[in-house]
Amino acid sequence: MNKKVLNKRLDKGFKILGIASTAFGLIVLLVLIIDIFLDGAHRLNWDFFVSFPSRKPELAGILSAWVGTVWVMALTALIALPLGIGAGIHLEEYARKNFLTNFIEINIANLAGVPSVIYGLLGLGLFVRYFNLDRSVLAGGLTLALLILPVIILSTREALRAIPSSIREASYALGATKWQTVRHQLMPAALGNIMTGVILAMSRAVGETAPLITIGALTYIAFLPQSPVVFSGGFPFIHFSLQGLFDPFTALPIQIFNWVSRPQKGFFADAAGGIIVLLGLTLIMNAIAILLRHRYQKKVRW
Numbered sequence: 001m002n003k004k005v006l007n008k009r010l011d012k013g014f015k016i017l018g019i020a021s022t023a024f025g026l027i028v029l030l031v032l033i034i035d036i037f038l039d040g041a042h043r044l045n046w047d048f049f050v051s052f053p054s055r056k057p058e059l060a061g062i063l064s065a066w067v068g069t070v071w072v073m074a075l076t077a078l079i080a081l082p083l084g085i086g087a088g089i090h091l092e093e094y095a096r097k098n099f100l101t102n103f104i105e106i107n108i109a110n111l112a113g114v115p116s117v118i119y120g121l122l123g124l125g126l127f128v129r130y131f132n133l134d135r136s137v138l139a140g141g142l143t144l145a146l147l148i149l150p151v152i153i154l155s156t157r158e159a160l161r162a163i164p165s166s167i168r169e170a171s172y173a174l175g176a177t178k179w180q181t182v183r184h185q186l187m188p189a190a191l192g193n194i195m196t197g198v199i200l201a202m203s204r205a206v207g208e209t210a211p212l213i214t215i216g217a218l219t220y221i222a223f224l225p226q227s228p229v230v231f232s233g234g235f236p237f238i239h240f241s242l243q244g245l246f247d248p249f250t251a252l253p254i255q256i257f258n259w260v261s262r263p264q265k266g267f268f269a270d271a272a273g274g275i276i277v278l279l280g281l282t283l284i285m286n287a288i289a290i291l292l293r294h295r296y297q298k299k300v301r302w
Contacts, residue, residue: 033279040272048273052222053255057266062274064221065255068137069206069281071225071244072251075141076148076205084149084201085194088156093182112150119147120214128215135216137225138245143211148201155197159190195293199286206282209253220258221250252278 051061095101123143133139163186171181226244252274259271 036272036275040269040274040276043269043273044276048270049277053220053258057259057262057264057270060259060267060270062252062255062277064224065250065252065274066277066281067224068217068221068249069251069253069278071137071249072140072144072212073202073206073285075137075245076144077202079141079145080148080152080201081198083145084152085156087149088153088194089160089182089187091153092157092160093178093186108150108153112154115210116147116208117210117214119143120211122146123211123215133246135248136246137249139215140212140217140249140251141245143215144205144208147208147211148205151201151204152194152197155200156190156194159193159197160186162193163189192293195289199289199293202285202289203282206285207253207278209257212251212254213257217248217250217254221248225249252281 048061049066050063051059052063053065054060091101091105120143123139123146127133127139127142128135133142167185167189168181171185176184225247228242228244256271256274256278259267259274
């Protein structure tokens, strides 16, 4: 057998191995999803979404959990996205290449792989105890923002690096400033790839339990954080309040964790229903980010 035939057979064998590995992972995932739907699909009714948790599994709901998840994820995005994208732009386009920037870059890369419970301990010591935010929505949002910040910074830098240098040079040749080049040329071209990093980061944050448990998020809560929009009887009839940021909260991962630790079998069905809702929220978030990414990528032609 000559070397050329051997290489072809090895190439074909590696291709078959890759397809088999992918198929195995997809089959396992499909089996898990089917099992969850069989256990929890019957719990997906209106009462399940609008009821608070209960000691009786047939009466338990996820109202406080899904509202808390939406609150925390919205706050996490509002904090992490501008900070992460801004830091990535600064490090890639403005910062001088010296010992300090190299030190920062190495630490950001390392922080992207730090276990989530470490961020929970950081949030407990910094936000809960030092800043006295207690077990509030704000403390949870800040903790999860720290968790996903390194991923957003790294994805922003990689997206900017992928842009051909000729784009920058052409912009400067036409008399554009640094900011005009970043604002009108680089960011529109890089936004699609940045959104990919945001998708991964937010998907990680929405399912995290360890940081929220570490900062002391409640496993049982029978009320909702105060709405940011408050209606009143007098003019101007609507005013905004930040009081909800300082209210206690729970989240879907914590509620699911609480239910699966209960001995009653009925709570396993509740947990499966909560997992389905959490998957739905994750898919909705990913779909929005993918649509935005696709929209901006269609506009970019190099």
